Amino acid sequence: MKMNIRLFNLKKYFIIASGALFISLNAQNKKFTLVIDPGHGNQNGSARHYSDLGEVREDHVVLGVGLKLGKLLEKNKDIKVIFTRTSDVLPSLTDRTNLANRSKADLFVSIHCNSTGSGTTAAYGTETFVQGPDQNKANLEVAKRENSVIYLDKQDEQNFASYDPSSPESLIALKLQQSKYLASSLMIGGLVEENFVKKNNRNSRGVKQANLHVLRQNAMPSILIETGFVNNYDDAQYLISEKGQQEIAESIYDAILKYKKASERNNAPQISQEVPEKKEEKKLDSDYRIHIITSPNKYTENDPIFRGLNYILTIKEGNNYNYYYAVTNLESGKIANLEKVKSAGFNNAKAVAFKTNEKLKRGYYTIEVAVSDSRLRNNDKIFQVLGDVNREKIKGVFHYTYGNVNTLESAVKLQKQIEDKGINNTVIEKK
Known part of the structure; x- marks a missing residue:
């Protein structure tokens, strides 16, 4: 019988969450x-x-x-x-x-x-x-x-x-x-x-x-x-x-x-696994974020799927959203952040390197400011606040994006500027 030993592709099959939001038992002695x-x-x-x-x-x-x-x-x-x-x-x-x-x-x-x-x-x-x-x-x-x-x-x-x-x-x-x-x-x-x-x-x-x-x-x-x-x-x-x-x-x-x-x-009491930063510790060449899950679904930072994890960075690529936890350029911080995500149940989480201020060789970053089944009105707040917003219709759904930058740091900064203007639930998108 011909069998394929390849593990399921996380990006191909919706999210395969290595991790999970665990539901507590009603009582410790309950079967x-x-x-x-x-x-x-x-x-x-x-x-x-x-x-x-x-x-x-x-x-x-x-x-x-x-x-x-x-x-x-x-x-x-x-x-x-x-x-x-x-x-x-x-x-x-x-x-x-x-x-x-x-x-x-x-x-x-x-x-x-x-x-x-x-x-x-x-x-x-x-x-x-x-x-x-x-x-x-x-x-x-x-x-x-x-x-x-x-x-x-x-x-x-x-x-x-x-x-x-x-x-x-x-x-x-x-x-x-x-x-x-x-x-x-x-x-x-x-x-x-x-x-x-x-x-x-x-x-x-x-x-x-x-x-x-x-x-x-x-x-x-x-x-x-x-x-x-x-x-x-x-x-x-x-x-x-x-x-x-x-x-x-x-x-x-x-x-x-x-x-x-x-x-x-x-569900047991957790002891903090944070690793104290050593003064003499040398900084890494790249920033490291912990990849949590990949999903075609868009989640906000406080969604229960993240089980209390905050400092979530979302980067959209194609039809999928990649969710990352925290950022550090220290080895001890990378280890601590990875352990924290895994302790929340995301056992297949991994540290991903992002070269600081590295320019994309192909494509660009933009900010997804809205996704809607119907076309937004011309007087919508997004157009009034941002002005030059790009609209694209994909499979009957309207996608609205703003800006064009070539580094992740610039995209994070642009996203912050947009949200400071009252446009929330935005996502960095890699085109």
């Missing part, structure tokens, strides 16, 4: 409660028949993985495991989410198999979804396929009938809800995908956002794991085997334990 949701059931879900393998059914595969995962987890006395199903039945999406919410679960793990739903069998590998607005057409197709089960249950059809995922109201409500648990979900999702690559030699398609009903109504960190494609022969052969299902279960199990340990450590 960590986990809901395992083997998706679909009762002959619902993806399926493919092979002459030598027989019928490979999603509902059977994920039930096998889920039960194996539960067996591993139940060995831990401080973990309480709850199943949405343990047999070939089809619980409604409402039943699944209500069970998780009533149980006050700390984590919800939904297990599925993927399918392209077309004649092609080229797609293969794993991917994990967290709740969020659809980021691209491919994710939207996954959301449509997984959400289609609501029409099989009258209760779901009634509950979700008025929900339009494309409406502005739904997207606004979704963004507010997802920010509370997004970072935690991203972390556990990243750990799962990392294990699939490192432990099982699987091809990871990354951690992505999609608007999935089974995740949307959960009041806890939640992930939906696509364990492989039933319409890809190599994946199907692996998924239907006892060895494959056990390996998948063990990788998810290990990720859950790491997530649990990290969340408990994060």
Whole structure:
């Protein structure tokens, strides 16, 4: 079976947050409660028949993985495991989410198999979804396929009938809800995908956002794991085997334990890890900032995703926003800042060098002052205060930028001048 050992690309797959916003347990002696949701059931879900393998059914595969995962987890006395199903039945999406919410679960793990739903069998590998607005057409197709089960249950059809995922109201409500648990979900999702690559030699398609009903109504960190494609022969052969299902279960199990340990450590009293500056310490040749995450989403500095970190510098490149913490030209400061970001849960954070006053060899820096679905009026405050503002329409969205400088330091200074004039939530953009 041909497998790609390459780790998922952080920039390519929305943010893969190495890190996370951890949700505190209600009490220190409370058991960590986990809901395992083997998706679909009762002959619902993806399926493919092979002459030598027989019928490979999603509902059977994920039930096998889920039960194996539960067996591993139940060995831990401080973990309480709850199943949405343990047999070939089809619980409604409402039943699944209500069970998780009533149980006050700390984590919800939904297990599925993927399918392209077309004649092609080229797609293969794993991917994990967290709740969020659809980021691209491919994710939207996954959301449509997984959400289609609501029409099989009258209760779901009634509950979700008025929900339009494309409406502005739904997207606004979704963004507010997802920010509370997004970072935690991203972390556990990243750990799962990392294990699939490192432990099982699987091809990871990354951690992505999609608007999935089974995740949307959960009041806890939640992930939906696509364990492989039933319409890809190599994946199907692996998924239907006892060895494959056990390996998948063990990788998810290990990720859950790491997530649990990290969340408990994060909730414990923290001792400052700041390294005192030594007078004799020599300055570095470059300024160092700590890269936190990359995302197509624009966040403000006080967004809960940063878990209290401040001094955030945002630099937009292409369609993605890169978020950096603090700046220093001392080795001790670099180490301290990196440790601080990692202690907040961003385990894949790294120090990035920025050569002081280095001019861009290509392109320039500008300041993104506004992004709007509709064209701003000529009397808008931005035009009155700044005057010469550039407008660009990209995929139906209006982007407004101001200025043209060739060093990051000049861009930071320009941004400060703009915000001093009352234009807030601006972003440095590298063109």
